[in-house]
Structures are given as C-alpha cells and as structure tokens.
Amino acid sequence: MTLERIEHRACFGGWQDVYEHASDTLGCTMRFAVYLPPQAATPGATLPVLYWLSGLTCTEQNFITKAGAQRYAAEHGVVVVAPDTSPRGDEVPDADGYDLGKGAGFYLNATQAPWSTHYRMHDYVVDELPALVESAFAVDDRRAISGHSMGGHGALVLALRNPGRYRSVSAFAPIVAPSQVPWGEKAFTAYLGDDREAWRAWDACALVAGAAERLPLLVDQGEGDEFVDSQLRPGLLQAACAEAGHPLTLRLQPGYDHSYYFMASFLGEHMAHHARALQA
Numbered sequence: 001m002t003l004e005r006i007e008h009r010a011c012f013g014g015w016q017d018v019y020e021h022a023s024d025t026l027g028c029t030m031r032f033a034v035y036l037p038p039q040a041a042t043p044g045a046t047l048p049v050l051y052w053l054s055g056l057t058c059t060e061q062n063f064i065t066k067a068g069a070q071r072y073a074a075e076h077g078v079v080v081v082a083p084d085t086s087p088r089g090d091e092v093p094d095a096d097g098y099d100l101g102k103g104a105g106f107y108l109n110a111t112q113a114p115w116s117t118h119y120r121m122h123d124y125v126v127d128e129l130p131a132l133v134e135s136a137f138a139v140d141d142r143r144a145i146s147g148h149s150m151g152g153h154g155a156l157v158l159a160l161r162n163p164g165r166y167r168s169v170s171a172f173a174p175i176v177a178p179s180q181v182p183w184g185e186k187a188f189t190a191y192l193g194d195d196r197e198a199w200r201a202w203d204a205c206a207l208v209a210g211a212a213e214r215l216p217l218l219v220d221q222g223e224g225d226e227f228v229d230s231q232l233r234p235g236l237l238q239a240a241c242a243e244a245g246h247p248l249t250l251r252l253q254p255g256y257d258h259s260y261y262f263m264a265s266f267l268g269e270h271m272a273h274h275a276r277a278l279q280a
Contacts, residue, residue: 002021002022003019003020003021003132003136004019004020004021005017005018005019006018006019006020006031007033011035011070011074012037012038012070012071012073012074013037013038013074014035014036014037014038014039014040014041014070014073014074015035015036016033016035016064016070017033017034017035017036018031018032018033018034018060018061018064019031019032019033019034021132023087023124023128024128025120025123025124025127025128026087026118026119026120026121026124027087027091027117027118028087028088028089028091028092028118029088029089030083030084030087030088030124031059031060031083031084031088032060032081032082032083032084032129033060033061033063033064033080033081033082033083034079034080034081034082034133034137035064035069035070035073035079035080035081036079036137037070037073037074037076037077037078037079038074039074039077040079040137040138045138046138046139046140047077047078047079047138047139047140048077048078048079048139048140048142048143048144048167048278048279049078049079049080049081049130049133049134049139049142049143049144050073050078050079050080050081050143050144050145050146050271050274050278051081051082051083051125051129051130051143051144051145051146051155052069052080052081052082052145052146052147052151053082053083053085053107053125053145053146053147053148053150053151053152053154053155053158054082054085054147054148054150054151055085055147055148055149055150055151055152056085056098056099056103056104056149056150056183057085057098057103057104058085058103058151059084059085059103060082060083060084062260063082063148064082066260066263066264067260067263067264067267068264068267069267069271071268072267072268072271072272073271075271076271076272076274076275076278076279077275077279078144078271078274078275078278079133079137079139081129081133083124083125083129085103085104085105085121085150085151086101086102086103086104086105086119086121087102087105087118087119087121088102091118092118093114093115093118095190099183099186099187100186100187100190104150104187105119105121106121106150106153106154106178106184106187106188106191106202107121107122107125107150107151107153107154107157107158108121108122108157108191108192108202109121109122109123110190110191110192111191111192111193111198112190112191112192112193115190115191119191121154122157122158122161125154125158126158126161126162126165130143142167142278142279143165143166143167143278144166144167144168144169144170144274144277144278145158145159145166145168145169146169146170146171146172146270146274147171147172147174148171148172148173148174148263149172149173149174149175149227149232149258150175150183151171151174152171152172152173152174152175152176152219153171153174153175153176153178153184153204155169155170155171155174156169156171156174156176156204156207156217156219156237157202157203157204157207159215159217160204160207160208160211160213160215161201161207163211163212163213163215164213166215167274167277167278167280168215168216168218168273168274168276168277168278169215169216169217169218170217170218170219170220170270170273170274171217171218171219171220172219172220172221172262172263172266172270173220173221173222173225173227173228173232173258173262174204174219174232174234174237175231175232176204176205176219176232176233176234176236176237177203177204177205177206177233177236177237177240178199178202178203179196179199179200179203179205179206180205180233180236181230181231181232181233182230182231183231184199184203188202204237204240205236205237205240206240208237208240208241208244208246209240209243209244211244211246214245214246214247215247216247216248216249217237217241217246217247217248217249218249218251218270218273219234219237219248219249219250219251220251220253220262220266220270221234221250221251221252221253222252222253222255222256222257222258222262223252223253223254223255223256224254224255224256224257225256225257225258225262226257226258227258234250234252237250238250251266253265253266
C-alpha cells in the first residue's frame, strides 16, 4: 500500500508527519498523523505505538496541534498515530449536522445503507491502519489506545472488543453508554438500524459485562463539562464496571470542561500510564 507524506515538521527532537493513503477497508482516501519521537532514529530500534482517536467534527489535525502529546511521546519513546474520525471524499455519504456522517464515524462497522459501504472505522483502526503502520515504520506490535469524547467511546469499545490487541486503554470524557444518550442513539440508528440489541456490541457499558480480558480502564472526566450529564454519563460506566468486577479508575476533575485545555492538563499522566504498560 502506497503512503504519501503530505506534512513533515520537526517537533521535540522527532518528526510530526501526516500521511495519505488509499484505504481498502473504507473505500476512500484517508489521512493519519504519526509522531516519530527521536528514539525512532536509533538504528535497529522498534518502538511501541499509542493510537489516538479524536471526537466529533475532528480530523487527524486536532490532536496533533492542540494536545501537546509530542513532548510526552518524546520523553517515553512512544510513537503516536492519530487517524481521521471517519471516511472522507465526495463518494462518501454525509448528513446534516455535526454528529452523523463525515467527522462522526463512531469507530464502528455500519450495517445499514448508505453507510455500510464506507463507514467501517472499527476494522480500519483495529486492522488496516496498524498493519500499515507496522510495515512502514520502526514499530512493533506493542499497542495502546486512547481518545476523547466519541474517540473515548472508540478507545474503550475497541479495547473491550479485541482482547489482547492493546496493552493499555484510557479515555477523556468518553461517551460511555451511546445506546442511552442522544449522540449515540442518532448515530446507532443510522449506522446499525433500529435493533437496540445490536447496539450493545458497540457500547462500553454493555461490553464490560462479558469482557474476556480485564484490561484496566483509565478515564478522566471534567466535572464542568457541558455534556457530562446529557451525553457522557460516566456514572453508568462506573456502575457497569462495579457490577462486572472490571477494573476502572474514574477521575472526576473539578472545573474542567470538554475542551483540549482539559485534555492537555492530564495528557502527561495518561501518556505515562500507557508508557508503563507498553514498556513492561
């Protein structure tokens, strides 16, 4: 598969790049960002990878320009890969509003027309993208996953659905129970249809009950987040994990909202959490 590098910027002793490629899984051209820390230049070295999943309306750009992750990635010797949040292109179906269609892939495999042809972000993030990254860069199969909001939902669900695939998982302000909140109900109805039982396969609160792996979940949630009660509802995840005996560290941060100011404040702690797991 051919990669075209379209951005190349020096950053904290390494390189912040953006690549473009034709995705067989999504049937369109996709972009992803990759930060290669200075350790990647060491001859013969292979590094672990953190996959970052962004939220509604985002592209690969939001995280790499706002979060300050490169500093911590360089400190710990971790490659950071940030894909786009949905398929893109004129041939890809879209919808009115910010919470469905382009920029709102929800990291699932759609089953309903017209979405099912292109909206297969689960398979793209879990299978196609890592295969591409692991063949093109000096990395190995030590993987971690994290994300924000819709991307936090994606990180939790992808880790829970794919035991053994990731060594660690964390999330900022995730949509923990999309089956029970307006953002998720709108997206799941369109992408998956009206059968709510089918939605459970993409809902972190439902998945923890039958999780085959007890991978600890690290979640930070701002108490001043304008979406905390209507769309995010972290208490539902806390209750589901308590009932299932699934390890969860839920940290409610007073005063913090839904923005990248919140994420940047605690990202260093998340990167250290992942680095410990990746280098164990």
